[in-house]
Amino acid sequence: MLVLTSATFAVGTDGFLIAGILPDISRSLDVSPSVAGQLVTFFALAYALLSPVLAAATASWPRRRLLVTALLVFTLGNVIVAVAPDYGVAMAGRLVAAAGAAVVTPAATVVATGLVPPEQRGRALALVVAGLSAATALGAPLGTALGGAGHWRLSLWGVAALGIVAALGVAALLPETPRPPAVGLRRRLAPLRDIRIATVLSTTLLTLTGLYTVYTYISLSFDRATDGSGNRLALLLVVFGLAATAGNLTAGSLTDRFGTRRVLTVALLACVVDFALMPWSGSGLPSALLAVAVWGVCGFGVLVPQQHRLISVSGAGAPLSIALNATATYLGVGLSGVIGAAGLHLVGAHRLGLISVVFLALGLCSAELAHRVIRRREESATAPADGAVPLPDSPSGTVR
Incomplete structure (x- = not known):
């Protein structure tokens, strides 16, 4: 469960991080702040659009292999942004990172419910979602502070390191779980x-x-x-x-x-x-x-x-x-x-x-x-059928 939490923490940190280092990115890549902000937009829109498509496309994959692969793709995307010489390459890196992130969070949620008995699923989901909350409370501020102390690229290398740690944890510690029933895009x-x-x-x-x-x-x-x-x-x-x-x-x-x-x-x-x-x-x-x-x-x-x-x-x-x-x-x-x-x-x-x-x-x-x-x-749905007889003392005035 903790390695799943670490995976959602890495994804959440990446999603919230750019806002804190936006001015540095703007100056470094020689674009306006409004244009630099589209790195957030592109990541979020790609995540939203790719999530259902990739979930349908990878429905038959073993869950552990799926999570490790998605985390490595996510890490690769952040490395591309960290070394990007210009804005176009940075945008490409955000697309790659979003493709990995769009798989990680839904898959981690499904796997969490398969690791525990039904009566503990609520707590399991809460623990996985806690990774996203912790990213808001700790990951993004720490990344911002790291960028302020050195360079914004250090923050992206930090997120990439989180992705690697999460991938290693999933590969080493996560047991294989049954694949969920395949659900098509429609x-x-x-x-x-x-x-x-x-x-x-x-x-x-x-x-x-x-x-x-x-x-x-x-x-x-x-x-x-x-x-x-x-x-x-x-x-x-x-x-x-x-x-x-x-x-x-x-x-x-x-x-x-x-x-x-x-x-x-x-x-x-x-x-x-x-x-x-x-x-x-x-x-x-x-x-x-x-x-x-x-x-x-x-x-x-x-x-x-x-x-x-x-x-x-x-x-x-x-x-x-x-x-x-x-x-x-x-x-x-x-x-x-x-x-x-x-x-x-x-x-x-x-x-x-x-x-x-x-x-x-x-x-x-x-x-x-x-x-x-x-x-x-x-x-x-609870309305009386045709022909119901009104009763004065019935709370609804009808026989149900």
Whole structure:
């Protein structure tokens, strides 16, 4: 289980790292910050599009060989970026890294459930996902600090080293597990025909687009608070990561107690207010720390109720819906890079939060629409058959 966690930690660190070293990459490769930010966009979009395709193509591979191969491809991609002489080569490296990452996380999740009895699958999944949370809290800030202390290429070599360590761990320690049933690409996309699932996924897409429009360019949006210091930026990323981990951990119990609708509504409303204030809260370090803390807690607090809502409406098709939710997540991250780049020219880095507000508000509307669509379907499913006899003392007024 720990080697699977190390694999998701490596992938997560790579996904979050570029934002912290964006100015250095921009200067080194002689491109503008908005163009350098497309390294995040390209990685995320490639991940989102390749994940279902590669999952279908490698369905018959033994799981251990699949994970080792994917981690080596991921490592190769980071090595290409680390030695890239120009922007084009760096983009090619990001594509290779995304191809490996798009296989690692879903495969690690499936393997984790096969290593434990059914009653322990929840904890197994939590441990694997903890690698992604730890990457947010530790991997990206450490990579940023490493880049600030030396050169941004050192950060990419560090991610490549993580990939090698994870691959060696999987090869040496992971037992072979049964292959899951092969699922074709058409079946993987079948849940999109359900309006309930499609609406929930649209909430994920809109929300993640809003949350990451600023994150991709966080070094520019909060440069007044960091004063150009890599250590201060790393501090902001640490606070963000710890807050995100806390939000992720507490969202589960809050969802069980208050339901998905209330948790999503409160979390998204808090994000709307937080991002609307960022042009002012980003001007000093204390207020910036508070802003990223609220951002982390409430932004990552959306993920659990979203998954809970998907599972509740998907039934036996939940694994496919959750995989599509991951695709929607990375599509949102990819779109945020493009939208943020446009925002840099339209409103400036310090006002990117105002663009995020638009997408977060749309995400809030989508979440409410999803609630109503789901409830309407439930009411339709429990409606009395034709010819039911109304009874005055029946709670619903009918005989079921």
